[in-house]
Amino acid sequence: MPAYDADAVAALAEQQVSWQDKALPPAFWGKTVAEVLAGKPRLSQLPTPLMTLSAAGMRHNVDTLASWCQRHGVELAPHGKTTMAPALWAMQLDAGCWAITLANVFQLSVARAHGFRRVLIANEVISPLQLRWIADELAADPEFEVLVWADSVRTIEIMEAARSAYVGPDARPLDVLVEVGGIGGRTGARDAETAVAVGNAIAQASTLRLAGVAGYEGAIGHGVDEADLEEVREYLRDLVEVHHRLRDLYPSDVVPVVSAGGSQYFEQVAKVLADLTGEGARVVLRSGAYIAHDDGLYRRVSPLGETPRTDGEQLIPAMHGWIRIVSQPEPGLALFDAGKRDLPFDQDMPEPQLIRPRADGEPVLEATGMTVTKLNDQHGFLTFGEVPVVIGDELRIGLSHPCTAFDKWGLIPVVDDPDAADPVVVDLVRTFF
Template identity: 40%
Template sequence: MSGPERIGGGTGVDWRTKGFWQPDDAWTAEEFAAARHDLFGGAFTWPVMVARRTAIAHNIDTLAAYCVRHGLAFAPHGKSTMAPSLFAAQLRAGAWGISAATANQVLAMRRLGVPRVLLANELLDPTPLRWLAGEVRHGFEFLCFVDSADGVAAIAAAAVDADRPLRVLVELGHPGGRTGCRTVTELTAVARAAVAAPGVELAGVAGYEGGLSTVDDAAAYLASVRAATLELAGKGLLGDDVIVTAGGSRYFDLVPAHLGGAWLPGRALWTVLRSGAYVSHDDGIYRGWTPFRRIPEEGSLDAALEIWAQVTSTPEDGLAIVGMGKREAPYDEGLPVPLRVRRRDGTVEPARGIEVRRLNDHHTYLGLGPGARLHPGDLVCFGISHPCTAFDKWRVIPVIEDDYAVTDLIDTYF
């Protein structure tokens, strides 16, 4: 099976599509893209979130080249976008597979044609496990994490009649983290259970450092993942081909430093990076967190997502209300960032002296500093903070060129 070959190619748009104004017409994605609507020409209403094509292409190429330079396999985390066109673009750029967080995401990726999925989580639900055993039998490449004997037992029970094993990665966690064995002793016990279980194949070791607070903490943790892998290999628990995977979007520069290279004697090692938020980047937390701030010589990322919303009221001095809220914009890891103002006559200027104070369901409260002026009907362009909770709010996202011509559509499957 193969993924979509273009950015877009989904179900199209009609009156049900948020952000589009199509009260009578229905368009296929191809028709809508071919029309090259101007974002401000009447085919859309406000608010609407758009994705800049040049930024997405730059970001995909940047991480692909980074992984090649450092000898990493890349399984970008699909939970960030759940967009088949972006999966296809990442795979065309050389991605080894796509990572998922839930069984439903794995199902969607399988139906969308992703050939290899890494479930970066534990899975104990017998129904999807039995389904996965059948899909693996038909050639689907799938791996998931385990951090307990119970998890191994659930996978073994689902694969009892399978002619191909379900492959697992034992996960090493850290104190206060989410999943993962807390000690190497526990990790070894789970690894032994996986090796002994019929229908289960131990493929390697997994970790996640993104929840740690400092570079030093993340580095120490990744060093412990390496040491634990060497210990499992020394005990004869790992095969000839070993996968070691880690890497969110905050510390991906530490993965080649601590897990890259040929450090597992006598075995072929695949170091798999899982960063996902990079594909759209943002104007908030990831702008501050990206490792490229530490290693600017390695590249840079561009914020691709913008939300355009209209000023609906200026009820008092220093306050403007914009028709955008929690249903349209992420707010869990920082509030939206005002970038530009488009006046009613079409002129555009920087959003100086404007800040987001708070959001309701469909309203944003803007504080206006000295000299800042907004008028009802003006449009404000916002950057976002945390793309992982931005894509899920929009079923269809227009793809814009730098001149704001809409040339494609991104469908999401949350």
């Protein structure tokens, strides 16, 4: 069976765009996505503020990490919460990804609406209503697979009580991964004894199945110097210990999953965990931000960023903002038409990069000496020096942290070349937040 419903994903192109899609002007309202794209619109036909994706950049990033995982003997289940875009999930699965990772049951419903058949929920699911819906999905589609996390015996008791009161003895079990955490981290059992107790509780439950071990090293590490990397490796070795202690509890028909690996330390995860594949385990990374990469956080910390820590081509920033100068109230200060509701700001301020041509035939200019100093709800503050801006100028800006960029845009134009004077829009990506 295919990894998703290609017809459901393709049908996104038949949806009409409207006033609800802030990326598109009134001239396109009422047209389908396919009809808009048939006209080969250019960036100059779209309003600001705007966020775009680079078709070439995303293709490069998806292929780069797919090749890297293949060379290092690990699988990839990218965290779909980053983009919440089924069309991009499909692109990642087409490149060989093992599954899509999501963070909650709402996100799972988006995946199921588009026929995605293998999903890892990197979270505890204890709502009886949600557990019943998942049970119905498992019963309705024999090809559907879902794995959830648990970090306490109490969690297992709640899940078992909710499911045993709803499903019959012949129902498919729900696959559960024991979540291992660390002191100061996020969720996850804080010691091996607790984790093993959780594994035992899963194995003894009548409606659950022990399917492996998981964790998130990004909540443990805080930098990329050698001391930080060793702290991450130590945590990953704890993950291995729990997996080894649970080996006798795995059902004979289960290939146990051992999963870690966000977008910051995936090379450390492969270094510590990849050998488990030789013992019959499936090692699964969950990197999500790589598809867009960025001009901030992940440019600095990714193993394939500006200072690579592993083999392979570097990732390329594939998301950009586009803004317009609307005011120059003081010398050296300009305000633009985008703010916190349009641009990510939790990790870094946007980075001015280019000034679009002010008239036909004029060149693209480098936005040197410019800094975004502050964002309000709908305004941004830009300081400038030797290279001036004037009211009406349009700038391209680099963005930091994809996880808080995509959620601000329900429809995202994809351009052929973000460096061009007037890029062509080659796709429109629908998100579901």
